[in-house]
Amino acid sequence: MSCLLLRSACREQCVQCYQAPPRIGVLNAELSLFSLSLSRGDRDHAAGYRDYASLKLRALPLRVLIGSRWPLFALLTSKRLRWYAPAIGSPDLTNDTVVNCEHLEEPALNWHGYLDAFRPDAVKDWYNATIRYVMSWQMTQIPQELYKECPLGFITTMLIKAITCATTESSCFDSFAGKAERFLKSSPHMLDLLAHSRWPLSTLLNFLATTARHQYFLDFTxxxxxxxxxxxxxxxxxxxxxxxxxxxxxxxxxxxxxxxxxxxxxxxxxxxxxxxxxxxxxxxxxxxxxxxxxxxxxxxxxxxxxxxxxxxxxxxxxxxxxxxxxxxxxxxxxxxxxxxxxxxxxxxxxxxxxxxxxxxxxxxxxxxxxxxxxxxxxxxxxxxxxxxxxxxxxxxxxxxxxxxxxxxxxxxxxxxxxxxxxxxxxxxxxxxxxxxxxxxxxxxxxxxxxxxxxxxxxxxxxxxxxxxxxxxxxxxxxxxxxxxxxxxxxxxxxxxxxxxxxxxxxxxxxxxxxxxxxxxxxxxxxxxxxxxxxxxxxxxxxxxxxxxxxxxxxxxxxxxxxxxxARKAERSTKLLGRPCGPMVGWDWKNEAAAKLSPELVEAKLQKAREQTATIQLRAAADADEAS
Structure with missing residues (x-):
């Protein structure tokens, strides 16, 4: 990578600051071979490619991964991949009820309904179908509790908000994408989460890659x-x-x-x-x-x-x-x-x-x-x-x-x-x-x-x-x-x-x-x-x-x-002093001021838990009746 294109603090010591960067083309090949090995039931070779690819995924910043011309995350979006037996040494995340947040009796958020919104046979427009969860009061008022309750559901929300920021108000991108990046890179099963979790992390990361307005290439040296x-x-x-x-x-x-x-x-x-x-x-x-x-x-x-x-x-x-x-x-x-x-x-x-x-x-x-x-x-x-x-x-x-x-x-x-x-x-x-x-x-x-x-x-x-x-x-x-x-x-x-x-x-x-x-x-x-x-x-x-x-x-x-x-009789001043461009419903300056009182949060939380418990019981009864 060129020293010019590093952050300013690195340019004077480019060699020491960024030696031997991982080759993204090699990473792309390893992800392809990882998926191919799983599809053939070769769990042993899949484990090797998993380990090689995981090292590179952790080494490269998320911005580099989504800005690359290589279809890195697209290789992990196959629905079939979710149901292949995992590589040797990898957990069975597809069927893990805790990872998929199915073990909660009274969740603060209807995680089952949230995850169901991504089913292709349920709704084609997952973005609009998930707004009620992404912009819910729980996500604003009790994010830490939601994270403890369902980490992957919370990280899914962070990725959706990052997508929204990338396409509208970019100043909030790092706040949300950074949370997702830190979570994934700290997980010992980063690639397994992307490949096997029922939460659509790789799909969202692939979608995030489509928000890139340019690629890592310049015509001048x-x-x-x-x-x-x-x-x-x-x-x-x-x-x-x-x-x-x-x-x-x-x-x-x-x-x-x-x-x-x-x-x-x-x-x-x-x-x-x-x-x-x-x-x-x-x-x-x-x-x-x-x-x-x-x-x-x-x-x-x-x-x-x-x-x-x-x-x-x-x-x-x-x-x-x-x-x-x-x-x-x-x-x-x-x-x-x-x-x-x-x-x-x-x-x-x-x-x-x-x-x-x-x-x-x-x-x-x-x-x-x-x-x-x-x-x-x-x-x-x-x-x-x-x-x-x-x-x-x-x-x-x-x-x-x-x-x-x-x-x-x-x-x-x-x-x-x-x-x-x-x-x-x-x-x-x-x-x-x-x-x-x-x-x-x-x-x-x-x-x-x-x-x-x-x-x-x-x-x-x-x-x-x-x-x-x-x-x-x-x-x-x-x-x-x-x-x-x-x-x-x-x-x-x-x-x-x-x-x-x-x-x-x-x-x-x-x-x-x-x-x-x-x-x-x-x-x-x-x-x-x-x-x-x-x-x-x-x-x-x-x-x-x-x-x-x-x-x-x-x-x-x-x-x-x-x-x-296009000629106007007069020049309106109502827009002067207001922000330019499209804005999202999240303001980093006013987020703290929008916090509800602890008492009101507790009352709303209790009501939410009761509602989600009722929804889950009704869904279970409908499933029993259908069977």
């Missing part, structure tokens, strides 16, 4: 990201192009493909603004769904001025790269799909002395943004500018200006390291937390680097968004809009879990008619849903003149209608 680059030497006797050629030739073979591409595109940059000779615009793109917008995205950037000649595109698949070579003057950098690219490419540009403007692909340039950005940056002066929310104290890192200073580079590297270590974390949340603004990514205070001088871009009438959900929209004059950010939202879903509500608005509200209205209208093509068209299709699907001339976009009737449909 550690030296490149740290700024350990060979210098570009300029002299009066050599031209910039010649010096660049010599420098490119000196690059070590160990340099990444992405860095070699970045260096190669620098001579292909077009003329710059006199007041910003080192400024470039960057975005990233991949996938057929978005690659089809590249031609007009690049054309629009050229039509508004110099932006199109200073645009670098991080192309994250082969189709995008080949299109970029044609549509963007060969200013193309190859990479792989990852949200981490929003930090790595600006960081690399900062190391090379380039100021950058990051723009998400789901934006439309109404005019050249450069004058507005430079004026705002000098006003501070500010080294970082980020778009904001119309009616809330929230940032949106879909549009960001970075000045190439040492403080900005160090700050970006710190954000990158945190994101790398927390694969479930949302990039925008991390961005805000490291600006020490309105969002948190940890219950504890972060050890923040020096924060660059920064400000939010004008979200009221310049860098604006559609009125697709609470807190967005704009007000003012059409001719003052600089960039319209569609907030596409599809990248916000957590690994396909479907639990993160931050992206659900697009499925409900993110479409307009072909005429720019908000009501369903005639629409053809695969991009249309229920008679509506996406804002990407609307803004990039008009007559060619809009993308080849400096024509004001609001003169187009469909675009004008879409813009005006």
């Amino acid at each position: 550690e030296d490149e990201l740290s700024g350990n680059l060979s210098p570009l030497i300029l002299s009066q006797s050599t031209t910039f192009v010649a010096a660049m050629g010599n420098w490119l030739g000196s690059l070590h073979k160990a340099s990444s493909q992405s860095f070699r591409d970045l260096a190669a595109v620098l001579p292909k940059l077009g003329p710059a603004w006199e007041e910003a000779p080192n400024l470039v615009y960057i975005t990233m793109i991949y996938g057929a769904k978005f690659n089809r917008y590249m031609r007009r995205f690049c054309a629009r950037a050229r039509s508004v001025g110099l932006v199109g000649e200073r645009l670098l595109i991080f192309t994250l698949d082969q189709e995008a790269f080949e299109l970029c070579l044609v549509e963007n003057g060969q200013r193309c950098i190859r990479g792989t799909p990852s949200i981490m690219n929003k930090f790595t490419l600006p960081l690399m540009c900062a190391h090379l002395g380039l100021d950058t403007v990051w723009i998400d692909l789901d934006v439309f340039l109404m005019v050249d943004p450069t004058p507005a950005l430079l004026e705002h940056a000098e006003r501070g002066p500010n080294d970082l500018l980020v778009s904001g929310s119309f009616e809330a104290d929230c940032i949106c890192n879909g549009i960001v200006y970075f000045r190439s200073t040492r403080v900005v580079a160090d700050w970006l590297l710190s954000v990158l390291v945190w994101m790398y270590h927390h694969p479930y974390e949302h990039d925008q949340k991390t961005f805000s937390a490291f600006l020490n603004y309105t969002e948190r990514v940890s219950k504890d205070d972060l050890d923040l680097p020096q924060i660059p001088a920064w400000d939010t871009l004008d979200p009221i009438n310049q860098f604006v968004t559609p009125d697709t959900f609470e807190g967005n929209g704009w007000t003012g004059d059409l001719e003052n809009i600089v960039i319209y950010h569609f907030l596409n939202g599809e990248s916000d879903t957590a690994g396909g879990t479907g639990l993160d509500p931050s992206g659900t608005w697009m499925r409900q509200f993110g479409h307009f008619t072909d005429a720019g209205g908000a009501a369903p209208g005639k629409c053809e093509g695969e991009s249309c849903r229920s008679g509506k068209v996406s804002l990407m299709d609307l803004f990039y699907g008009q007559e060619e003149e809009l993308y080849t001339t400096a024509m004001p976009a609001y003169e187009n009737e469909a675009i004008r209608n879409a813009l005006l449909s």
Whole structure:
């Protein structure tokens, strides 16, 4: 593992701090052979693989296990595995009534009903079926008693809460995932619990792995990201192009493909603004769904001025790269799909002395943004500018200006390291937390680097968004809009879990008619849903003149209608001071204050025990009658 990607306390003594890390691929093979041996009744060999795999499972942090590309926990989710005879020396956990909490006559929580919610023939949606247990008053008021009563049921709850935190309010993730991790690693039968317990621990851990928003892979090397680059030497006797050629030739073979591409595109940059000779615009793109917008995205950037000649595109698949070579003057950098690219490419540009403007692909340039950005940056002066929310104290890192200073580079590297270590974390949340603004990514205070001088871009009438959900929209004059950010939202879903509500608005509200209205209208093509068209299709699907001339976009009737449909008469202040993003029903600040009195807890507990005892007696009677 790279020293760069260790926690900061380890980086100076990397070798001593993290020697010979377990190979996750080997662990994956051992888990496969463990399962295969059990399926064949080879309990002796299964015991050997159990012991090897258990050592590695204990050695690796849970965050690493869930962020890995290897399907570690998926290998342990088979229902058949529960009923295979355990390995030699392993307890029979499947049939252990104590482990499965079936021995309790008057439990504080209906553990039988809780466990029954995971039966595939009982209910398909286990998440909603278990909410009554996960969010019960017992879990909040008497967690220690529940843990003593049914350890695996309690740890199941911790994992479900960790999943909820990972997809919504990540600052609570460690509180719950940490309890589960400590329990499992302290158990002498860790792998047996995952493989044989009827409590779905491995299923939940596998589901938790799907919340990962990125994997442990970066397109640039550690030296490149740290700024350990060979210098570009300029002299009066050599031209910039010649010096660049010599420098490119000196690059070590160990340099990444992405860095070699970045260096190669620098001579292909077009003329710059006199007041910003080192400024470039960057975005990233991949996938057929978005690659089809590249031609007009690049054309629009050229039509508004110099932006199109200073645009670098991080192309994250082969189709995008080949299109970029044609549509963007060969200013193309190859990479792989990852949200981490929003930090790595600006960081690399900062190391090379380039100021950058990051723009998400789901934006439309109404005019050249450069004058507005430079004026705002000098006003501070500010080294970082980020778009904001119309009616809330929230940032949106879909549009960001970075000045190439040492403080900005160090700050970006710190954000990158945190994101790398927390694969479930949302990039925008991390961005805000490291600006020490309105969002948190940890219950504890972060050890923040020096924060660059920064400000939010004008979200009221310049860098604006559609009125697709609470807190967005704009007000003012059409001719003052600089960039319209569609907030596409599809990248916000957590690994396909479907639990993160931050992206659900697009499925409900993110479409307009072909005429720019908000009501369903005639629409053809695969991009249309229920008679509506996406804002990407609307803004990039008009007559060619809009993308080849400096024509004001609001003169187009469909675009004008879409813009005006999001304009508000006034700016509400009701969201100011409130938390940003989706929140869960758990607040680490107020948890202690919410405790009930001991007398009330005892009364509620007695009632709960009586109710669960009655439920269990009724279930037993029904079973006898059925038999």
